[in-house]
Amino acid sequence: DADVTQTPRNRITKTGKRIMLECSQTKGHDRMYWYRQDPGLGLRLIYYSFDVKDINKGEISDGYSVSRQAQAKFSLSLESAIPNQTALYFCATSGEDRGRRGEQFFGPGTRLTVL
Amino acid sequence: DAKTTQPPSMDCAEGRAANLPCNHSTISGNEYVYWYRQIHSQGPQYIIHGLKNNETNEMASLIITEDRKSSTLILPHATLRDTAVYYCIVRPFNAGGTSYGKLTFGQGTILTVHP
Numbered sequence: 001d002a003d004v005t006q007t008p009r010n011r012i013t014k015t016g017k018r019i020m021l022e023c024s025q026t027k028g029h030d031r032m033y034w035y036r037q038d039p040g041l042g043l044r045l046i047y048y049s050f051d052v053k054d055i056n057k058g059e060i061s062d063g064y065s066v067s068r069q070a071q072a073k074f075s076l077s078l079e080s081a082i083p084n085q086t087a088l089y090f091c092a093t094s095g096e097d098r099g100r101r102g103e104q105f106f107g108p109g110t111r112l113t114v115l
Numbered sequence: 116d117a118k119t120t121q122p123p124s125m126d127c128a129e130g131r132a133a134n135l136p137c138n139h140s141t142i143s144g145n146e147y148v149y150w151y152r153q154i155h156s157q158g159p160q161y162i163i164h165g166l167k168n169n170e171t172n173e174m175a176s177l178i179i180t181e182d183r184k185s186s187t188l189i190l191p192h193a194t195l196r197d198t199a200v201y202y203c204i205v206r207p208f209n210a211g212g213t214s215y216g217k218l219t220f221g222q223g224t225i226l227t228v229h230p
Contacts (some may be wrong), residue, residue: 004158035220041204041213042220043159090158102149102206104218106158 003027004107006091012113019078021110023091033104034058034066034093036085042091049074077106081114090110121202124225127197133190135224137203140184146207148179149218150188152199159202159220162188193228200225 004025013019020057023032030051035043035058045058047066063085067075078085091107120138127133139148139153150162163170163177170177176189190197202223 035216041224042222043218045217046176047218088156092158101164102147102208103161105158106160109158111154 004087004091004093004105005072006107006110008110009029010111012115013081013111015082017081017114019081019112021076021091021112023074023076023107025034025072025093025105025106026053027092027093027095027105028071029093029095031094032063033094034074035090035092036060037090037109038087046076046089046113061112065078078112078114081112083114086114087113116121116147119205119221121201121203121221121224123222124227125228127190127193127228129195129228129230130192132227133193133197133226135188135190135201135203135226136185137188138185139203139205142183142205143207146175146205148183148186149204149206150175150177151204151218151220154196154199154221162201163216171224175187195228195230198226198228 007022033048034046037043044060046060046064047058049055049068052068063076089110092104094104147164147166149164151159152162153159163172163175165177165179179186200223202220204218
């Protein structure tokens with residue numbers, strides 16, 4: 001079973017709809033992240049959480065909100081979806097940086113299309 | 116975070132070494148060099164990281180120049196499955212030994228391995 005799962009994997013929605021993307025992990029990591037990727041570009045950080053009580057904005061948080069329901073779950077919401085939020089969304093996790101490795105483990109991605 | 120510069124694309128013949136360069140001329144003393152790759156819209160995958168010494172693992176080698184202003188990722192025997200986008204990232208660690216956790220992705224290098 002995958003360590004980091006994302007649901008749904010694909011979603012088509014309409015402008016103005018509320019959408020929630022969910023991420024779950026079985027790695028026991030404290031840190032979780034949400035990124036988006038637009039075609040031909042690298043990933044950009046939306047929000048990150050270092051533990052259940054710690055939520056931080058990334059570089060492109062406008063139009064998004066998150067909820068860290070438990071250590072293993074981190075959800076991303078689009079309150080009112082707009083077409084330029086069409087993108088590939090990735091969730092990632094990382095654990096305590098023993099040895100300064102700081103590796104992030106990524107989920108398979110959610111492809112979101114807003115019409 | 117220091118910015119990185121990578122060539123947009125490179126080709127390599129199967130079985131040959133792939134050498135992917137990265138410039139990070141503004142890197143600070145507390146910043147590590149990380150390499151990730153992304154295979155066809157999958158989640159990015161950690162490859163290797165280093166501070167100032169050359170590093171090798173089962174996937175690749177990382178050569179960092181003495182002045183730390185550039186580095187090269189080496190895939191010693193490239194295969195068709197190594198075709199991917201390769202991201203060079205510099206990432207700070209604080210004095211306490213825990214990372215800031217954020218990865219800043221650029222556009223990366225598209226490596227195409229051909230038969």
